[in-house]
Amino acid sequence: xIEDAKDFALIAAVxxxxxxxxxxxxxxxxxxxxxxxxVLERLQRLRQCGLIKRWGVVVQHRALGYRANAMIVMDxxxxxxxxxGRLISRYDCVNLCYQRPRYPGVWPYNxxxxxxxxxxxxxxxxxxHLQDECQLQAYPFEMLFSARCFKQxxxxxxxxxxxxxxGANPQIPTSNPVAAYG
Amino acid sequence: xxxxxxxxxLLNDFQxxxxxxxxxxxxxxxxxxxxxxxxxxAFAELTECNAISRIGPVxxxxxIGKSALVAMAIPDHDLERVAAVVSAIPQVNHNYERENxxxxxxxxxAEDKNRLDELVARIELQTGYxxxxxxxxxxxxxxxxxxxxxxx
Numbered sequence: 001x002i003e004d005a006k007d008f009a010l011i012a013a014v015x016x017x018x019x020x021x022x023x024x025x026x027x028x029x030x031x032x033x034x035x036x037x038x039v040l041e042r043l044q045r046l047r048q049c050g051l052i053k054r055w056g057v058v059v060q061h062r063a064l065g066y067r068a069n070a071m072i073v074m075d076x077x078x079x080x081x082x083x084x085g086r087l088i089s090r091y092d093c094v095n096l097c098y099q100r101p102r103y104p105g106v107w108p109y110n111x112x113x114x115x116x117x118x119x120x121x122x123x124x125x126x127x128x129h130l131q132d133e134c135q136l137q138a139y140p141f142e143m144l145f146s147a148r149c150f151k152q153x154x155x156x157x158x159x160x161x162x163x164x165x166x167g168a169n170p171q172i173p174t175s176n177p178v179a180a181y182g
Numbered sequence: 183x184x185x186x187x188x189x190x191x192l193l194n195d196f197q198x199x200x201x202x203x204x205x206x207x208x209x210x211x212x213x214x215x216x217x218x219x220x221x222x223x224a225f226a227e228l229t230e231c232n233a234i235s236r237i238g239p240v241x242x243x244x245x246i247g248k249s250a251l252v253a254m255a256i257p258d259h260d261l262e263r264v265a266a267v268v269s270a271i272p273q274v275n276h277n278y279e280r281e282n283x284x285x286x287x288x289x290x291x292a293e294d295k296n297r298l299d300e301l302v303a304r305i306e307l308q309t310g311y312x313x314x315x316x317x318x319x320x321x322x323x324x325x326x327x328x329x330x331x332x333x334x
Contacts, residue, residue: 001245001246002245002246011239011241014238014239015236015238015239015241016236016238017229017235017236017237017238018200018206018237018238020207020222020225020226020229020237021207021222022205022207022208022218022222023204023205024206024207025204025206026204040202040203040204043202044202046239050242050245051242051245051246052240052241052242053239053240053241053242054197054198054239054240055198055200055202055238055239055240056196056197056198056199056200056237057192057193057196057197057200057234057237058197058234058235058236058237058240059193059233059234059235060232060233060235063231063232063233064193064233071280071287081320082320082322085320085322086322088322089322089323089324094323095323096323097321097322097323098243098318098319098320098321098322098323099318099319099320099322100251100316100317100318100319101316101317101319103314106314107284107314110319112251113323118331142282144280144281144282144284144287145280145281146278146279146280146281147278147279147280147281147285148265148278149277149278149279150265150266150268150277150278150279150288151268151269151274151275151276151277151288152275152276152277152278
């Protein structure tokens with residue numbers, strides 16, 4: 001995973017996005033005192049080891065007409081939650097799928113997924129389709145549409161490295177989400 | 183903005199594996215049979231109109247630090263105050279109102295679990311409401327990006 005302070009500096013430098021320029025990795029390299037080749041090698045390693053889950057274009061759903069987004073929470077028997085989680089993750093409409101702890105008596109749900117759609121109706125249709133296909137009708141669920149967005153921006157990873165590298169961290173530009181719904 | 187066929191391909195085809203090579207935009211241009219300049223212009227336009235938030239990494243949850251989803255049930259009249267308190271904390275991102283009795287949902291990220299617990303305690307103290315901490319136990323989703331329906 002992360003091997004040294006340069007890895008942190010690199011994550012910090014790329015998390016707001018690559019510059020749109022002919023040699024973007026060379027520009028990143030210059031910022032953090034590495035060569036272009038070193039930047040590419042490190043990014044390939046971080047991608048291969050799975051720390052970087054995906055490397056590419058991150059689209060803005062809302063700007064592209066996907067204005068409705070719902071978090072669906074389900075109460076699935078513990079013995080089946082892994083199986084159901086893996087199953088529903090395969091559907092194109094599902095974007096994020098996590099198991100989280102229940103709070104007995106308060107919040108019985110243990111499986112979370114996110115569905116984006118161009119309208120609330122579209123999200124419902126997709127959910128009903130998913131329920132049918134995966135035989136989820138018997139399980140209690142709630143659908144939590146998003147209303148207002150109070151804050152959305154990237155996790156500040158470089159901050160987490162303070163102290164480990166004598167505080168020599170570049171400031172991370174904020175504004176875009178990097179880790180989704182940890 | 184009206185999206186051109188080139189815009190659509192750039193949006194859909196490079197979410198998973200954007201080239202990790204010295205001249206990535208040129209590599210894309212060659213794949214698509216257009217000039218590098220056209221690709222650079224099209225990406226600049228997509229950025230300009232907010233169709234893309236960035237070209238860059240999506241980090242695996244909890245690969246760096248410890249994060250958790252947190253939910254709070256706040257009376258409507260107090261929601262804006264509490265949301266502002268929460269948003270002001272640098273370790274908070276994705277702070278949303280959702281339609282539920284638990285109506286405030288946000289993600290906290292900290293160095294480790296102890297620091298995460300401290301932050302939650304601070305939020306409860308400052309807001310006067312309790313927080314339900316929902317760390318990820320398993321991640322089932324293989325992130326291949328988001329397939330856009332760009333036909334309408």
